[in-house]
Amino acid sequence: MESDKITRELEKSTDACRCRRADRKEHCQDKEKPPAEKFINNHYIQYLAMITIKMAHQVINDIMNSVGSLPPERGGILLGPVGTNEVTKFCFDQGGRCSGASYSPDHVSLMRRMNEEWLPAGIDMKGFVHSHPGRLDWLTGGDLSYINQLLDKNVDMEMFIAPIVIPCEFRLRPIVVLRQRPRVAQEAHLEFF
Secondary structure, eight states, X not given: OHHHHHHHHHHHHXXXXXXXXXXXXXXXXXXXXXXXXXXXXXXXXXXXXXXXXXXXXXXXXHHHHHGGGSOSSOEEEEEEETTSOOBOEEEEOTTOEEOSSOXXXXXXXXXXXXXXXXXXXXXXXXXXXXXXXXXXXXXXXHHHHHHHHHHHHOTTOSEEEOOEEEGGGTEEEOEEEXXXXXXEEEEEEEEEO
């Protein structure tokens, strides 16, 4: 399965080993340092300095109690004050089209709420969070393509926040895509406030 291959590649090449071995400390010390970038499955994975995403505690709670508690391929929009990269609000996308293998946001409903409710209140889109099946905790080529479309339409966004939730492990992997490197998914660090 292609997703298992990608996951194995990522585990082999990341700085911090994600294994669950009893001898993890010794095993992880034997790992080679990761390359600055690696090309996997037609897109780049970047291992440079991590960007910090500032997220309200309530947002992570809301994400994990909705997206993290449902079958994979569910999601929602991340929101925060205009002019910042802080995530202060999460809106679960109840109208999104979901299958076991894909999630398509209800862009009509979300755009209406953006124009009528959020933008007038000084709140703007910061990105989307969605879940993947199994342990695939990275953006797919389709995810990156969709993010690039959104970056093209939202010229004021320098960074698109795109965490992936893995429901079977009840965890979230923070990922960002930067405007100046739109084909590169970059792991990020979460800072809660």
